[in-house]
Amino acid sequence: MMPDEPVQSSGEDAAVRREREEGTTPDLDFGKLGGLMTAVAQDARSGEVLMVAFMSPASLAATRETGFAHYYSRSRDCIWKKGESSGNLQSVEEILVDCDQDALLLRVRQHGVACHTERFSCFYRRLETDEESGREQLVFRAAPQHDPKQGSHKPGA
Amino acid sequence: MMPDEPVQSSGEDAAVRREREEGTTPDLDFGKLGGLMTAVAQDARSGEVLMVAFMSPASLAATRETGFAHYYSRSRDCIWKKGESSGNLQSVEEILVDCDQDALLLRVRQHGVACHTERFSCFYRRLETDEESGREQLVFRAAPQHDPKQGSHKPGA
Numbered sequence: 001m002m003p004d005e006p007v008q009s010s011g012e013d014a015a016v017r018r019e020r021e022e023g024t025t026p027d028l029d030f031g032k033l034g035g036l037m038t039a040v041a042q043d044a045r046s047g048e049v050l051m052v053a054f055m056s057p058a059s060l061a062a063t064r065e066t067g068f069a070h071y072y073s074r075s076r077d078c079i080w081k082k083g084e085s086s087g088n089l090q091s092v093e094e095i096l097v098d099c100d101q102d103a104l105l106l107r108v109r110q111h112g113v114a115c116h117t118e119r120f121s122c123f124y125r126r127l128e129t130d131e132e133s134g135r136e137q138l139v140f141r142a143a144p145q146h147d148p149k150q151g152s153h154k155p156g157a
Numbered sequence: 158m159m160p161d162e163p164v165q166s167s168g169e170d171a172a173v174r175r176e177r178e179e180g181t182t183p184d185l186d187f188g189k190l191g192g193l194m195t196a197v198a199q200d201a202r203s204g205e206v207l208m209v210a211f212m213s214p215a216s217l218a219a220t221r222e223t224g225f226a227h228y229y230s231r232s233r234d235c236i237w238k239k240g241e242s243s244g245n246l247q248s249v250e251e252i253l254v255d256c257d258q259d260a261l262l263l264r265v266r267q268h269g270v271a272c273h274t275e276r277f278s279c280f281y282r283r284l285e286t287d288e289e290s291g292r293e294q295l296v297f298r299a300a301p302q303h304d305p306k307q308g309s310h311k312p313g314a
Contacts, residue, residue, distance in 0.1 A: 026293045038209050040197050040209060042206055046204075050204065052197060053302075095284040097280065097281040097283075098208065098209060099279045102285075105280045115256050116256070122260075123255050124255055125253065126252065127183060129221070136183045137182065137183070139181070
């Protein structure tokens, strides 16, 4: 998660680090975020980054067993299956691990939309500075997609 | 960050939430990670997800002022300019904000490679189950790229 920080470690630390970075045995680091890892979901077809969430060891296991993304809700303190109520499931094609094994990238096939606001991705606004006023603003770059099956907005689904 | 959790909130909470999700005034939430936001960097040309890191308000300000990605190192407790020593800078083309404003997506032009291991992306391994042994393993999907200017591996640069 700190891709080009200077490395200043003892010989043993360097060996552990090298194994973590260059090894083939998973040594996932759930310790930095109190038992969770950051998980980024990316639509495998479009390449669009869909959302950022957390995974616990159990939610990762559920994801691997079922093939559908499960995350961990810190606010509700439980595993949640993405799209369980809305049908907006994520079929997981690949799970990638970063260099220091504290972040995951799920390459998924997104069914419907990823965001509960009905946008395909949760990243539907751009942070900009308004040239006239100099103020910061959010500019929309994607509109809600209404589900033709539903015919209406379905909040929080 | 919890894209399809059920919404069960009072009228006022719902109004605050709606403003955060549908508003145009930034209300970035650095509170959930103790003063930091998760920041994902994506190469704007290839769509490849490069890395996951953290940003503090000051590192975000430095990024916007300079146009180059600055992150926050929790281990070193300071801002770092990505690629400052290696030259592997990230020119930031867009900064996107997610629905609940607790994660950022930087769309960047990556100079050189993003990962200190000399891979273009930090996500160079896939988590898989070995079919024969049933054991979990990491499978490499990208090889280090050696810098023709340097002619050799440059660790931690």
